[in-house]
Amino acid sequence: xxxxxxxxxxxxxxxxxxxxxxxxxxxxxxxxxxxxxxxxxxxxxxxxxxxxxxxxxxxxxxxxxxxxxxxxxxxxxxxxxxxxxxxxxxxxxxxxxxxxxxxxxxxxxxxxxxxxxxxxxxxxxxxxxxxxxxxxxxxxxxxxxxxxxxxxxxxxxxxxxxxxxxxxxxxxxxxxxxxxxxxxxxxx
Amino acid sequence: xxxxxxxxxxxxxxxxxxxxxxxxxxxxxxxxxxxxxxxxxxxxxxxxxxxxxxxxxxxxxxxxxxxxxxxxxxxxxxxxxxxxxxxxxxxxxxxxxxxxxxx
Numbered sequence: 001x002x003x004x005x006x007x008x009x010x011x012x013x014x015x016x017x018x019x020x021x022x023x024x025x026x027x028x029x030x031x032x033x034x035x036x037x038x039x040x041x042x043x044x045x046x047x048x049x050x051x052x053x054x055x056x057x058x059x060x061x062x063x064x065x066x067x068x069x070x071x072x073x074x075x076x077x078x079x080x081x082x083x084x085x086x087x088x089x090x091x092x093x094x095x096x097x098x099x100x101x102x103x104x105x106x107x108x109x110x111x112x113x114x115x116x117x118x119x120x121x122x123x124x125x126x127x128x129x130x131x132x133x134x135x136x137x138x139x140x141x142x143x144x145x146x147x148x149x150x151x152x153x154x155x156x157x158x159x160x161x162x163x164x165x166x167x168x169x170x171x172x173x174x175x176x177x178x179x180x181x182x183x184x185x186x187x188x
Numbered sequence: 189x190x191x192x193x194x195x196x197x198x199x200x201x202x203x204x205x206x207x208x209x210x211x212x213x214x215x216x217x218x219x220x221x222x223x224x225x226x227x228x229x230x231x232x233x234x235x236x237x238x239x240x241x242x243x244x245x246x247x248x249x250x251x252x253x254x255x256x257x258x259x260x261x262x263x264x265x266x267x268x269x270x271x272x273x274x275x276x277x278x279x280x281x282x283x284x285x286x287x288x289x290x291x
Contacts, residue, residue: 002285002289005282005285008209009283012209019217019218
């Protein structure tokens with residue numbers, strides 16, 4: 001009887017953890033990340049030295065990462081669901097490799113003087129990370145990743161002078177739009 | 189329809205089954221889930237999910253809203269207060285069983 005009860009509790013916990021992946025991506029955090037990206041684009045736009053432009057976006061990446069982590073923990077805590085078991089770990093496992101590749105490519109392209117490709121590469125790889133990390137999540141997460149990939153592809157093909165605007169539209173606009181949708185439908 | 193009433197110490201057979209327990213557990217951590225999201229989560233078939241979701245709906249444990257996403261029919265489920273209480277009672281019951289077994 002005890003074993004059966006324990007097994008039932010494990011089943012409930014497992015179902016909640018799997019379902020938690022539907023809510024683990026923080027919508028409100030996404031909106032906030034989008035807002036900081038718009039602010040970063042506003043600050044990076046007037047920079048004439050490419051080093052300063054890169055520094056602004058690197059700082060934005062660090063801020064967005066922090067906002068994302070805090071928002072995910074806050075959401076998990078508010079909904080009383082575990083983050084670091086199942087769903088959260090799955091998302092990180094899918095998301096992190098693309099971010100690592102983005103870091104390596106950023107250094108490489110910068111050193112090679114091909115920094116005009118950075119906006120496209122960042123958007124594309126961020127999209128790959130979201131698609132991969134959100135593979136077991138709700139469709140809207142996958143769709144957000146696909147939109148980032150499309151934005152990245154466009155950024156690679158479009159004139160380099162549009163890079164800052166593309167980053168604002170991608171990291172700013174897409175985060176705000178999808179973050180709002182996730183926040184409304186998936187509990188914050 | 190009135191929710192099924194269960195005594196505090198009596199096991200709610202309606203949600204004792206795996207699929208129905210899974211549906212309620214999933215809805216407990218989401219404001220709402222679509223039919224296809226629950227089906228994907230529980231890795232089951234349309235027919236199986238329909239049967240179990242209807243039983244929960246008839247008991248008043250979940251509320252079902254049918255609509256359209258563009259031209260595509262969409263069914264959304266939410267847990268009702270009665271459903272949340274039923275799940276809480278079920279969890280209490282399981283914990284009581286474990287406590288009793290451990291003396």
